[in-house]
Amino acid sequence: MQKVLVTGMGMISAIGKNLSENHQSLRSGVTGIGKAVHFESQYASKLPFGECGISNDRLKEILGLEDSVGYTRTCLLASKAFEEAIEDAGLTARALSDPETALVSASTVGGMCLTDQLYEDANLKSSGSEYLDAYGCSAHTLKLIERYKIRGFTDTINTACSSSANAIMLGARLIRSGRAGRVIVGGVDSLAKYTVNGFNALKILSESACKPFDENRDGLNLGEGAAYLVLESEGNAAGKKVYAEVAGYGNANDAYHPSAMSDEATGAIRCMREAVAMAGVDPGEIGYVNAHGTGTNNNDDVELFGMKELFGQLPPFSSTKSFTGHTLGAAGAVEAIYSILSIYYSELYPSLNISNPMKAYASPLIKFEEKRPVRYVLSNSFGFGGNCTSLLFRRAS
Incomplete structure (x- = not known):
């Protein structure tokens, strides 16, 4: 069976808008958990969150999507991380459109980050917004497929908190079985009233920065972000920088x-x-x-x-x-x-x-x-x- 090698990575999170910034924050012990600035919720001033420190307008500017229609924050975060990953792996437009190139992404919230707009649209309280096709978990994947003209196998996984780990697993299986030579894998989620209210109902949101594996831990902090990895077979990865093997x-x-x-x-x-x-x-x-x-x-x-x-x-x-x-x-x-x-x-x-x-x-x-x-x-x-x-x-x- 083919080895599965990682040749590109891209991400955005609360501790950095790219791979390099994330790495430096990990080395420096800098947390991204704190007061949310872009997330609008009654809990934004009461609870700490791991919010990406960049606005939707700025993301659109960086991505050249100022005139885009139907791009939720989920779609924008995904696009930002995806673009860095494919650039890191040196993938050309031709490689992205190759039928041997697959895309497996993941999300739990999807476009439901626009919880209030979803409510308005679903209950016919609006005349129909630009986001009518953007609320599903796969909306961000469809945006990536359209923008980068991906023609190979595509899928979107939602298994809650293991979603993008399962995307990586499926991508590796596609390569090992010879069904794809290259798979871009990862996932995205953005802060949403839908999830914050749900986790709050479970009484597992901490009022301070979370402390995993501490005797006095009292819950989690919700965050947002996106991350993608380029997985390639040995043949496709020949001569490239390789980060690791799956x-x-x-x-x-x-x-x-x-x-x-x-x-x-x-x-x-x-x-x-x-x-x-x-x-x-x-x-x-x-x-x-x-x-x-x-x-x-x-x-x-x-x-x-x-x-x-x-x-x-x-x-x-x-x-x-x-x-x-x-x-x-x-x-x-x-x-x-x-x-x-x-x-x-x-x-x-x-x-x-x-x-x-x-x-x-x-x-x-x-x-x-x-x-x-x-x-x-x-x-x-x-x-x-x-x-x-x-x-x-x-x-x-």
Whole structure:
């Protein structure tokens, strides 16, 4: 089977408008969680968020979309990260339109970031806005297909917080099976009243910056962002810069509860084991785990229990959601890129805000570490409904 290599990456998050800025913030321990400026909600002044520090108008200006119609913030964030990824990989217009080039994207919110406008349109309280075709999860994907004239296989995945991790997994499967030579994978989500109100109803939003794996953790912060990776077969990647290899992946669903994981970590353990087994490595060879680490009581307990079952002695681990907030459908791709940066630059990125690490398990990383070569990094993404995905990245040989 073909190796799956990462030849390009692009992203925008609360800690940077591009890959370089995100990397520098990780190295410097700079969080993006704070007061939202562009998000309009009654909670904007009450709760911290991981908001991208750039307006829609500025995004349109950067992308040359000033005269565009029907571009929601979700579409704009996706376009920004996608454009950086394809430029990083050196993809030409011809390569993008090649039938061997596929696109698999992901989102949970989609165009529902325009919650109020959606309500107006759906209840015939408007004359019909420019966003009538933009509310679905796949709207941003369709915009990318149209703008970049993509003719190969395309798909949009929505499995809640594991959405873009599953997009990466599907892209890797397409290449390994010979169904595509190149797949652009990733996901996007933007802040929305729809999701903020929903998470608030679950009583899991923290009133302060989240502190995953701390004894006194009290919930998560919602964030927004977009991230895309260019995956290529060995043949297509010849002569290119290669960041890492997608060496393994696993997906499982414990079907335990709509918004909680099972205490036995059934899905989490199985997907991690599948990823490790596919890569043909021993769990002890994993040098770092980018944990799902939301900062909620259920997630952090269950994830560490599952990791303990798999590893015995835990490798270094942390949650980069303490930098960006929980970016929902984008989280799997955002954290995949952070995992790959860890491999590529021989660095380990910390969990922020921890003052009292969870006592039942090994302590997470709380300081940035450089010159720490790691060959394998595991990235976990666990979604509502128990949809659990793990991705295993290997240093390119």
